[in-house]
Amino acid sequence: MEIENKISGSVNIILVNGRIDARNSSLLDDKLKSLIEAGSDKFIVNMEGVDYISSSGLRVLLAALKKVKPFGGEIKLSGLKPFVSDVFRISGFDSIFDICNSDKEALLKFE
Structure with missing residues (x-):
């Protein structure tokens, strides 16, 4: 998995490529924790x-959301492929996270 971070104003855009599974989810966890x-x-x-x-x-993702929520923070997701979107829907996480089609759409929701 590859992780890249960009900043747009006060919003961190985390670009993730590859699989997020038990073997490498700690990479994403470490990145989010360090930024938080x-x-x-x-x-x-x-x-x-x-x-x-x-x-x-x-x-x-849920642990990171729980860390930022008390401070008025938010984690929005963008660009989910159909299989990944299905995982969020089936698990009920689509009601926990704001899922957007694009970074642009997500950025507008922060304004």
């Missing part, structure tokens, strides 16, 4: 390059 500890609380996780997410990946 540095004071960031607004995130877009761009998942256009993600073709698989396991329960461990869902847990990482």
